[in-house]
Amino acid sequence: MKSIWQNGVTPKEFPKLEGDASTDVLIIGGGITGLLTAYALHNAGVNCILVEKNRVCGGTTGHTTAKLTYQHGLIYGKLLRQYGTERAKAYLDANRLAFERFSELCRHIDCDYEIKDNFVYSTDDPDALEEEMRALDRIGYSAILKDRLPLPIKTAGAVCFREQAQFHPLKLLSHVWSELNIFEQTPVLNVKGRKALTDTGVITAKHIVVATHFPFINRHGAYFLKLYQHRSYVIALKNAEILDGMYVDESKTGLSFRNYKDLLLLGGGGHRTGNKGGGYAELRMLAAKNYPRSAEVCGWAAQDCMSLDSIPYIGRYSSNDSALLVATGFNKWGMTGSMLASELLSDMILEKKNQFFPLFDPSRSILKPQLLINGAETAKNLLTPFGKRCTHLGCRLKWNNAEHTWDCACHGSRFSCSGDVLDGPAQKRLDV
Numbered sequence: 001m002k003s004i005w006q007n008g009v010t011p012k013e014f015p016k017l018e019g020d021a022s023t024d025v026l027i028i029g030g031g032i033t034g035l036l037t038a039y040a041l042h043n044a045g046v047n048c049i050l051v052e053k054n055r056v057c058g059g060t061t062g063h064t065t066a067k068l069t070y071q072h073g074l075i076y077g078k079l080l081r082q083y084g085t086e087r088a089k090a091y092l093d094a095n096r097l098a099f100e101r102f103s104e105l106c107r108h109i110d111c112d113y114e115i116k117d118n119f120v121y122s123t124d125d126p127d128a129l130e131e132e133m134r135a136l137d138r139i140g141y142s143a144i145l146k147d148r149l150p151l152p153i154k155t156a157g158a159v160c161f162r163e164q165a166q167f168h169p170l171k172l173l174s175h176v177w178s179e180l181n182i183f184e185q186t187p188v189l190n191v192k193g194r195k196a197l198t199d200t201g202v203i204t205a206k207h208i209v210v211a212t213h214f215p216f217i218n219r220h221g222a223y224f225l226k227l228y229q230h231r232s233y234v235i236a237l238k239n240a241e242i243l244d245g246m247y248v249d250e251s252k253t254g255l256s257f258r259n260y261k262d263l264l265l266l267g268g269g270g271h272r273t274g275n276k277g278g279g280y281a282e283l284r285m286l287a288a289k290n291y292p293r294s295a296e297v298c299g300w301a302a303q304d305c306m307s308l309d310s311i312p313y314i315g316r317y318s319s320n321d322s323a324l325l326v327a328t329g330f331n332k333w334g335m336t337g338s339m340l341a342s343e344l345l346s347d348m349i350l351e352k353k354n355q356f357f358p359l360f361d362p363s364r365s366i367l368k369p370q371l372l373i374n375g376a377e378t379a380k381n382l383l384t385p386f387g388k389r390c391t392h393l394g395c396r397l398k399w400n401n402a403e404h405t406w407d408c409a410c411h412g413s414r415f416s417c418s419g420d421v422l423d424g425p426a427q428k429r430l431d432v
């Protein structure tokens, strides 16, 4: 289903690769991560090719809600507990810098960029909000605690970051992609050393960046252990409320609110891909109850990759290969995350130092509680003897009745009822 962004902007069409090519940097994946990384390198004078298996911004980026903020849920309390003050502060500094770079780019492009306050609320846990405020105080950021919000649901208050932003992602990216050397309808089937194999040619590059959302190369990096996918739903309502701000529940399965012009974008219904959740039904029920005069003009669903410790993986794909790079695991915060990735990856390629390399290093420890949850989900679906099997690693697929798709709860691959791959990491069609 197309989002309001995709209904508003038709991407330029780019040719398919025909024959072999060579370049300094090959970027695989034409979402915001691939595009911003290619743009940063192009602006630094580096020769790049970007290849996209379908059309640019047809993946998660085309279905985002484009709230630009360095307030990623109640992350700072969590990071402080997990990693201490220094790393929590580094996460804030890195994302704040990415926010500023992003805002700077948006200011020169007609992309409906608007400064808005961001609110992370809790429905029932004021202590979690207090803890976040204390963590922010420790790392030197001054947020505001609010006890009342203009939302139709009961909350226990919110932590507010002043002067964050929202924008139209495809209006922004249409400026970016117009300057780049892109091949569409060109899936990379495999990467061998410095060569990427497609069905119409081989691309040789000094560096290869995997910006495919879920990394598709299984033999390095163990991304099948380090990531899972979380799906959520959005409906755009007219005649609902105009809220002066962006609002996000601290819980992964909660609701989010932002306006685009006179529309209210209501997000939520989230669940691990392949498992059950509220979906569109939850959002429609809420709209009917709280905005009875509203009408739905558009609805869409998408998913994002979730890392083990809420920090993205940006850097070397695996520690033993300095030329294969990756950016993934944005935990539904890929606007600042993708800008950060473009900075870190271009600094790596240009052999510049960057103080934030270690924090986002994909080879950091994986010993986190989420690893056990991912392992248990994989074991359960691998060992179930009957049913359709995912073409990625063979897990049992589940039928998703709301979207009429076959979904994998292990790693989030999805297939249409005729077997086409809708979401990776699966590369091969499902035999139906």
Ligand SMILES: Cc1cc2nc3c(=O)[nH]c(=O)nc-3n(C[C@H](O)[C@H](O)[C@H](O)COP(=O)(O)OP(=O)(O)OC[C@H]3O[C@@H](n4cnc5c(N)ncnc54)[C@H](O)[C@@H]3O)c2cc1C
Residues within 6 Å of the ligand: 028, 029, 030, 031, 032, 033, 034, 051, 052, 053, 054, 055, 056, 057, 058, 059, 060, 061, 062, 063, 064, 065, 066, 067, 068, 069, 186, 187, 188, 189, 211, 212, 213, 216, 231, 232, 233, 234, 267, 301, 302, 303, 304, 327, 328, 330, 331, 332, 333, 334, 335, 336, 337, 338, 424
């Ligand atoms: C519903 C929803 C709302 C969100 N809202 C926000 C928000 O408000 N703020 C925020 O910061 N973040 C938000 N996010 C997260 C953010 O949208 C994502 O993190 C970001 O868009 C991911 O971009 P990407 O470029 O990494 O992936 P994608 O946009 O999925 O791009 C990856 C591309 O790689 C291509 N590809 C895959 N395999 C291959 C291959 N083998 N060869 C060639 N190409 C390939 C795919 O076709 C795809 O186009 C939201 C996410 C969801 C699901």
